[in-house]
Amino acid sequence: MHSTNTSTKAYLSDTGTPLCVESVAMTFSHSSNQRTLDPRTKLFLLLAANLMLFFHVSVITQLIMVVLFLLPLAVAGRWKLTVNFALTYAVLTGLGFLDPDALGSPWLHVVSALAVGCTMMLPCFITGAYAFTTTSPSAFICAMRRMHAPESVVIPCVVVIRFFPTIAEDYRQIRNAMALRGIAAGGWGLLRHPAQSLEYILIPLLMNATNVAQDLSVAALTKGLGREGAHTSRTEIRMRIVDWIMMIVALIPLALDIAGVIH
């Protein structure tokens, strides 16, 4: 790969300005973001999170795993997301520990049950957010193909990744539109009529998603995404030592918990 870089650089510097050479040098140092894990490790973490849900792990294991899952997210520079997840987890775990009978208000059972349910789901959200927001579609395609995943799995996954950033933007637009109409405006507006607000957000979101999906399919089709035969990739992905360490470290508490060592 390195030889290609230099040859291309040479190729351009013949004709280009110094600025152009600089940008090309930047361009071709493309082994994907050093600060994130390999897409395959990310998928492994996602799988581990799902296993946690499946095996009903203890609170201690859950705590260890959540910290482990938040670590790569923070390293990838997603500070806001990391802090949000950490706070949500802390609050939910706290609610789960409430003792409604001691407090004398039985309705709190509902709250703590809901909180426990959410805490169990949270690791999946964390690893999911990590896998889908820090991976470029091309790296993902490459990883899936290396794992010999069938095309019918690869393509929908890639489309989902492509969709994530658009949803945030769409949501912002829809909230603006709602504010202009005076529907569920203000910070508490959404909470006052949750069902109605959800409808007002979801309908335009889905309508738009349908259009975007069609446009994307058309674009991908004309560029041969569905073409039979070998596809290649210029994005380099490789498992580094960090990836193996991460996987092993995540596996230990999970295995110990399932084996019944941690209660």
Add this chain to the structure above:
Amino acid sequence: MTSEVYSNNVSFTYEQADELSLINTMLSIPSGQCVVLCGASGCGKTTYSRIVNGLIPQFFHGEFSGEQHTCGIDTAAEPIDKLTPLVGSVFQNPKTQYFNAKVIDELAFPAENMGLSPEEINHRIAEIAQRFNIEPLLQRSIFHLSGGQKQRIALAAASMLSPRLLVLDEPTSNLDTVAITEMRELVAQLKASGITIVIAEHRLAWLNGIADRYIIFDSGHIAHEYEADEFLALSPGCIAAMGMRALDLQPYRQRIKALESLTDVKKTSASDINDSGSASTQHDDATATHLGSSPLLSTHDLVIGYRGRDGFSRSIPDIDLYPGQIIGLMGHNGCGKTTLVRTLTGLIKPASGTVLLNGKPTKPRALTRAGFLVMQDVNYQLFSDSVREELLLGLDESDPAIIKRCDQVLEDLDLTRFADRHPMSLSGGQKQRVAIGSALMCGKDLIILDEPTSGLDRYHMEQVGELLRQLAEQGKTVLVVTHDEELAAGWCTTIINLEHNGSTSKPNS
């Protein structure tokens, strides 16, 4: 001479459509020609472009008959993948035609799908990046590029496999003047390299001198075929009668200049207005009428902007918006039009300075209550399952006075026929009118439209213009953000060009 595109008696009906979209089309396009498909909306030009690049019948299903050969391949019989290395396609919406987050990945995408070696791919990227002058963009995220840059990337990606044919479906409908000029240069360059180019387009002016042939579609038929010199010799009236946009934008640009200078004059001394007002022909009395009244909205030392990764701020010259005016807000992409509009509707806070509503300093929340923004993508603003409910949303449906007003608004906007239809089943222009209707029902005084005519043919553009005038006559203040010179020249009473006024600063790159 070989034909790159050969259609023999091609007809097509979309699934779930009653009418034929394309009827017995016979066309042959020789290698190296640049052909423009034009005509009013719904005339079949986009459908034909999809026939050419094989999306019909392979992706858009329906009833297909006839014989279509593109680059020698029978598009109905062979899989569409065979066309990938031969035909490059660029579509209308810059936002939804790229698949990868980063520019360089997007360029690599078609080549990766063809199974080229990484060395070959990198080599091609370097070549294409230089040819399309996008080297500085290669590592950027496409999400953060301007519309013009996105279309440039789309064209570059379509050229990655050195295709023999390029099919462009309204590539400029979301672009500003500068970006269109750049698009023109690229297309001219591609044509010079011998590529056959088929463009379906409303905006014709930028293609003068590049196009060899114009094919006029009318309700699914090929109505006329012109050689370039024949077509360009047609009178503007004749072009207009065919429902097409102007070939020569010069008169429109002059008019915009005149309107702009009028705005500047007004700022310096109010007494000059009448002189310059009468100097510009066909200038109606809209500017004169507001002289007596007070402005609905004015800005004072306003600085707009937002923080964050793409942070940006700029100062805005003091502006006054009067009831009954149609103010055009122009300027190239990225000069802050959208940010200004969002500030004026209270969706974001001004960085500094004040916005005065009816002469009083106002909080953003009050601005959101007084103003309405018809977004470029109007789909975001329609929430109900019928047009009538959409207008009544949030209002008391049992109040007869409100029902009466709703009927009146439906009537005014020519929506009575659609009152019980689902808003999403309407055409783009109809959706726009529904959104405006909802603003009228809420009693908004300031109505802002963001690029209301992008992708519209002449007839629909004029319809939007008439609608603006109607709103202004009702005493609304109308602000229209637009790149469309024909709309601005024809219907705006004042033009503010942000490009020429104030200063922009970007804190980080």
